[in-house]
Amino acid sequence: MKKALLLQVFCIGMVTTVVGQTYTDATMMKKNEICIAMMYEQGTWDQYWEGTNLITNENIGTFTRSTYMPMIAYGITDKLNVLLSTPYVSTKSDGGQLAGVKGFQDVNVALKYEAIKKDFGKHRVSALAAVQFGTPMTNYLSDYMPYSLGLGTQELTGRVVGQYEFNKMIFVRATAAYVWRGQTEVERPFYYNNGSYYTTYMDVPSAINYQAVVGGWALKHNLRLEASYTTLNCLDGDDIRRWNMPQPTNKMEVTQAGFSAQYFFKSIEPLKGLSLMASFNQVLDGRNMGKATAIGGGIAYQFTF
């Protein structure tokens, strides 16, 4: 459900996966099924990469980004789902005097299509394609990093997902995505990006995102556990200059490992359709972004319309 979200949040220093997962996983809603979810994630860091150099800045101290993400998904058909999410973000730091911000970030809508689903005995192969569009919901200022709510640009993501499930118990999944990003309008008429720019527009670099997941089912198929390894690399952009503020033109890169769990109350009749989610993610390596540790949780309810 939340790939685009995931990416944006990524790039400004934290990672969302609890929610982001729906955009990248191989799970499909059946026709007329609806899933509503509310997710929360909090990412913190006290070190960031200035270019590729990991530094601390006591005038930022510990930086915290909190994301609340309501989401809804709907099965148009068994093979085509639509997803919609609108994160609300707040940022703050405990060092220095710069004010944090809060507000709605971007609205994201995605179509997810299951192209292949083949069973070989107890094994299953599936392949999906998704396209996702995100655009700022409010006139937030992208050029206030790391505090800004998001990158303030339109974003179009094309994604492919492939999954192999053994015995309906263990699965491996790989995804690849191209994230096209446009320009963001900022509030200053001049900036430096390895040279002068006389404009209020900044090019926000597009990115490539890969993810590998190993997962399995436990507790009589009520608990899904996943371990993930994710990279997101901007294709161009400049580095944060020495002891300077970051800006949306920066070439952001991140490698992170994560773990997530989702418990489905399938077997408890009054709670049928309900599930709880939890996640943990750690940025391992990066460029022009914070070395964030994120924890998240969420609740989802799925029913037929």
Next chain:
Amino acid sequence: MKKIISISLSLALIVVSVSSCENELPTHFDFNSYNFSDLDVDGGSWQPILLSSATDIELAAPAEVNSAEYQAELSALKSATQNLTGNQAEAVQYWTNNPIIRWNEIALELATKYNLIPPPNPDGSYTLPTAANPEGPPPFPFAHPPYTSRMLAYLSVAQFDGLITAWHYKYEYNRPAPYVTDTDIQYAYKKNTLPSYPSDGAVIAIVSRDILKAMFPLEHAYLDARAEEHLNSLIWSGSNTASDIEAGTTIGTAVKTVALARASTDKMSAAQTPRALSDQIKQEAFDRFGWAWDNMEVPVRPVGLTPRFGEVTMWSVPNVEDVRVPVPPAPGSPAFETDAKELNSYAKNISEGQRKIANWWSDGLGTYTPPGHWNRRTKEYIVKYEMNPLRAARTFAYLNMAIMDAGVACWDSKYYYHYPRPIQTIKGFKTILGTPNFPSYPSGHSTFSGAAAEVLSYIFPAEANGVRSWAREAAESRIYGGIHYRFDSDNGLEQGKQVAAYTITRAQNDGADD
């Protein structure tokens, strides 16, 4: 599978079509060669800034137009202007017939590149940039607003004096433009009757290159390359022959020597004081007023930015204390509390319009600074009013002398009063702009802008309302940003106006208004 292909295809189409909506982002001011509104034929008689008159620099008469020597130059020029490569044609288009504009942009770009504050060392100390070891780290210079104001002043003054001298000899020797003598020579720009010896373009290229090399010692190779392209463009465009350019080079070299001699004795090298002197300046202010500014960064920067910039030699103001701002309200006084309350109200609830104003004029670290912002607007007016290079240089010279004088006056007051910033006086106060490393009162943005707007109002009277309202907006922007009190901005703006009055009096008497 078919569906996957069609989805991928339509996705690709969307990406392509959305991408094509993106704006091409401008890296310099886009304008073409234009007809000058006036040639200022008597420009050689104007009063220069550093020279006593245009004839301080001697220049021999050029060869006669019908001499074999000059005819050979013309034929060399003719062949050089034929069959330009793509890069050569692009250079001609870029430099235009008013290259003052381009060198101003190059100066702003270098200011932006070098406007980075030194970071702390791992042990919490700070190493300051030094001209003795420009590579650093940190690299020299830190092109903060005082540094940039001074850099722009020397650049513009040297260009102005160089062009007054060039104009003098142009009309003394009256060598026609190459395309007048040889009608087969293609001239790339708008034709006029300006004599071609010495080359005004070469004067500009040489003084600009050499002033900027002195100001940005790590950029010699870059500046040499820019100047070389500029000088070549004078040939490729059919503007000047070799002897025109050589004569321009002679003038440029002589003028930059005079300008850099002044720069070496203007006391800028003492502006960044050692810790002991900085502490003494602070103690004196505390004894005088009972308050003192503290740097609030972690680790604390032991010395503020250029405590003695207020003692640097001014251009037009005889005594800096004549333009010192009045005593500000004491922290905690009713007048102070009124302005502190205003700051709290913006911190709590700022409108998008106010936020935009704060950011529009922020011009902080990593930017071309407020002096750069005003130079950028001035450049646009110069082209709008179709000024010739001499007029353009005069405009920048008075603008940047006023801006630097405003900076000197402002810094004198800043360290005399040593007034604490809002983040120091208001508990728990948060801002949307970074607080600079120097005392609050008065606001530098306001002083720079007040001075700039007055000079521009004098030179472009039709734009007076617009530029004055910009100055007011720039002053307000610091209040919205949470880094200045209203009394900082109001008094800074007023101080800028007072400084500019000296500059304008000087300009009114240089002969250009006659």
